[in-house]
Amino acid sequence: MELVYFLIESIVKVVVVFGVLMGAVAYLTLAERKILGRIQVRYGPTRVGPFGLFQPIADGIKAFFKEDLVPAKAHKALFVAAPMISITAAISLFAVIPFGAVIEFFGRKISLVIADLDIGLLYVFAVASLGEYGVVLGGWSGYNKYGLMGALRAAAQMISYEIALALSVMGVLMISGTLNLVEIVQQQAGGHWNAFYHFQFFPFIFYLICALAEINRTPFDMPEAEAELACGFNIEYSSMKFALFFMAEYAHLIAVCAIATTLFLGGWDGPFHLPPTLSWIWFVAKTGVLVYVFIWQRGTFPRLRYDQIMRFGWKFLLPLTLANIFVTGLIMVVRGQ
Amino acid sequence: MRVMTGMWSFIKGIGMVIARAYALAKGLRLTLATFFTRPVTIRYPEHKREVAPRWRGVHYFDCNEKGDTRCVACGLCVAVCPSQCIRLVAVELENGERYPETYEINSVRCIYCGLCAEACPVDAIKLGRGYEFVAHRRQDLVLDKERLLANRPGGAP
Amino acid sequence: MVEQVFYWIAFIMTSMTALFAAVMVITRSNPISAAMFLVLNFVSVAILYLLLRFPFIAVIQVMIYAGAIMMLVVFVIMLLNVEEEERRKKIAVSLAQVISVVLVLMLCAQLVVGVGIQKIPGKHGAFTAEQLAEVGDVKAVAQMLFTTYLFPFEIASIILLVGIIGAVILSKKER
Numbered sequence: 191m192e193l194v195y196f197l198i199e200s201i202v203k204v205v206v207v208f209g210v211l212m213g214a215v216a217y218l219t220l221a222e223r224k225i226l227g228r229i230q231v232r233y234g235p236t237r238v239g240p241f242g243l244f245q246p247i248a249d250g251i252k253a254f255f256k257e258d259l260v261p262a263k264a265h266k267a268l269f270v271a272a273p274m275i276s277i278t279a280a281i282s283l284f285a286v287i288p289f290g291a292v293i294e295f296f297g298r299k300i301s302l303v304i305a306d307l308d309i310g311l312l313y314v315f316a317v318a319s320l321g322e323y324g325v326v327l328g329g330w331s332g333y334n335k336y337g338l339m340g341a342l343r344a345a346a347q348m349i350s351y352e353i354a355l356a357l358s359v360m361g362v363l364m365i366s367g368t369l370n371l372v373e374i375v376q377q378q379a380g381g382h383w384n385a386f387y388h389f390q391f392f393p394f395i396f397y398l399i400c401a402l403a404e405i406n407r408t409p410f411d412m413p414e415a416e417a418e419l420a421c422g423f424n425i426e427y428s429s430m431k432f433a434l435f436f437m438a439e440y441a442h443l444i445a446v447c448a449i450a451t452t453l454f455l456g457g458w459d460g461p462f463h464l465p466p467t468l469s470w471i472w473f474v475a476k477t478g479v480l481v482y483v484f485i486w487q488r489g490t491f492p493r494l495r496y497d498q499i500m501r502f503g504w505k506f507l508l509p510l511t512l513a514n515i516f517v518t519g520l521i522m523v524v525r526g527q
Numbered sequence: 528m529r530v531m532t533g534m535w536s537f538i539k540g541i542g543m544v545i546a547r548a549y550a551l552a553k554g555l556r557l558t559l560a561t562f563f564t565r566p567v568t569i570r571y572p573e574h575k576r577e578v579a580p581r582w583r584g585v586h587y588f589d590c591n592e593k594g595d596t597r598c599v600a601c602g603l604c605v606a607v608c609p610s611q612c613i614r615l616v617a618v619e620l621e622n623g624e625r626y627p628e629t630y631e632i633n634s635v636r637c638i639y640c641g642l643c644a645e646a647c648p649v650d651a652i653k654l655g656r657g658y659e660f661v662a663h664r665r666q667d668l669v670l671d672k673e674r675l676l677a678n679r680p681g682g683a684p
Numbered sequence: 685m686v687e688q689v690f691y692w693i694a695f696i697m698t699s700m701t702a703l704f705a706a707v708m709v710i711t712r713s714n715p716i717s718a719a720m721f722l723v724l725n726f727v728s729v730a731i732l733y734l735l736l737r738f739p740f741i742a743v744i745q746v747m748i749y750a751g752a753i754m755m756l757v758v759f760v761i762m763l764l765n766v767e768e769e770e771r772r773k774k775i776a777v778s779l780a781q782v783i784s785v786v787l788v789l790m791l792c793a794q795l796v797v798g799v800g801i802q803k804i805p806g807k808h809g810a811f812t813a814e815q816l817a818e819v820g821d822v823k824a825v826a827q828m829l830f831t832t833y834l835f836p837f838e839i840a841s842i843i844l845l846v847g848i849i850g851a852v853i854l855s856k857k858e859r
Binding site: 193268312313316317318319338341342 | 686687714716717720723727739740743744746747750751752755756758759762763820821822
């Protein structure tokens with residue numbers, strides 16, 4: 191009987207998270223266009239529905255009815271598989287992210303996380319590293335020189351920034367002493383957020399920068415540099431396959447923001463206490479602010495050159511994140527933890 | 528000595544990083560400020576841009592008391608038109624006046640320089656303020672006498 | 685009971701996938717296809733580790749082998765633009781191939797004898813499955829690494845450092 195309850199609980203959680211995530215992804219595309227528009231002193235989409243609110247639906251219908259092209263010389267299987275890998279990896283990240291405190295439901299304790307893994311953070315990195323194949327294979331399999339260039343850049347950039355990304359969260363791991371994301375959040379309860387209380391503000395910034403590079407967004411959108419590579423890795427994609435890449439990018443964006451919230455900003459912990467049933471509001475709010483920051487900086491910074499990105503990653507972020515491990519250790523010793 | 532120069536370059540490096548971070552922050556502040564300003568977009572079909580007082584839009588014929596064109600078919604506009612987009616066939620009426628049998632302005636070729644309006648001795652052809660005229664076929668953009676008359680302010684729709 | 689059935693279904697499916705992927709790796713003519721099947725193989729082996737209740741190794745397997753190393757392999761294949769290998773029509777049997785077949789057969793025989801016929805007891809250490817579940821496998825591995833096996837661990841890191849320095853020197857342009 192316990193197994194049945196567990197199954198029902200898991201399925202409900204998965205369905206809810208998936209539904210909310212897909213809705214958020216759809217409306218994030220609209221939000222990004224709106225915010226970028228406002229930054230450029232114009233309105234974004236306003237025509238479809240009130241304030242353009244039905245724009246994602248229109249985009250979805252359009253993508254669905256476009257012709258689904260596969261280039262004649264493409265590697266068919268990998269060409270089809272690449273967007274699937276991307277979206278699967280992006281959605282799988284949400285399995286370990288805790289959304290709220292433990293709630294009671296008909297006398298049953300339910301924690302608002304799909305899988306409470308002991309190695310949650312490692313799982314995140316593992317899945318993220320698998321997701322890179324989507325971009326790399328997508329660029330390669332289309333048999334297009336621009337796609338190949340994008341794939342090569344993606345591979346090099348992601349390998350480089352993955353290291354700095356992993357090192358930037360090392361301070362948090364040292365402080366909390368666990369890889370379990372739920373426990374990491376619980377230890378930050380009561381305003382002891384890692385980013386501020388534990389002096390992890392700079393690693394937090396480094397994490398955001400590396401995350402930007404990992405999900406290939408401006409200013410690090412080398413794999414799909416429109417100006418030089420004509421959309422790079424997704425150049426040969428059309429219709430739903432392109433839409434899958436698109437959704438994967440936005441799901442990834444939400445995922446890295448949610449992880450940043452969990453690791454550095456205290457997850458569902460807020461300035462004032464909410465009942466456990468509503469604790470997810472803080473989580474959503476913080477993630478939303480981070481998503482806004484990502485879109486905001488996209489409207490601000492120009493794209494870097496390829497060698498600049500590499501130099502920045504290896505010669506600036508890597509030493510500083512390494513130094514942060516030392517500094518965090520020093521702080522922990524001084525504080526006597 | 529080497530330690531000193533090393534220290535010095537280290538401090539310089541930190542200063543450079545701070546300066547660059549400050550530059551990035553300045554950019555972020557600017558975009559945040561523009562985010563909260565009102566968009567300057569004029570949402571076209573609902574709101575329209577006010578045209579300048581000397582705006583030269585689509586042509587129209589001024590009419591006389593009878594409601595017909597004032598044009599006397601002198602041919603000055605045809606002669607002056609730099610893009611040669613005006614076609615005029617003149618006839619002589621019974622009372623001896625010259626009258627344009629056909630008068631067509633090819634508004635696709637026209638460059639809206641306004642020389643025809645300046646050349647006209649009787650102020651018949653003028654450039655109006657309208658700029659919204661579209662058609663699916665090029666022939667429909669050739670303005671004949673009736674359409675030119677209809678184009679005048681307060682003319683037939 | 686249900687858990688046992690589920691466990692066996694999962695085990696058989698993943699092990700079959702791993703074997704299938706391994707066979708595909710050595711039979712594909714396209715290097716990228718082979719590399720991707722190797723990734724599939726690594727992932728299914730990782731799931732096998734999961735079924736052994738050792739998630740740490742599973743995740744490390746995915747992260748390091750499937751994620752990082754195979755990504756580099758794919759990167760190099762793309763960079764060098766390796767063409768598809770042509771199928772050889774004739775198989776020329778040379779002495780080296782005969783020897784290698786004999787060696788492989790010996791290895792197989794060893795495996796069969798070792799796993800099937802003779803029962804290997806295995807060395808019982810301090811960390812049994814129950815204790816691992818209590819301590820957490822990450823902590824157990826870390827404790828071993830930083831206490832008992834600290835010296836080999838440090839040696840490994842120094843070897844890696846030497847490798848990094850060597851790579852830097854090799855790739856440095858002559859001034």
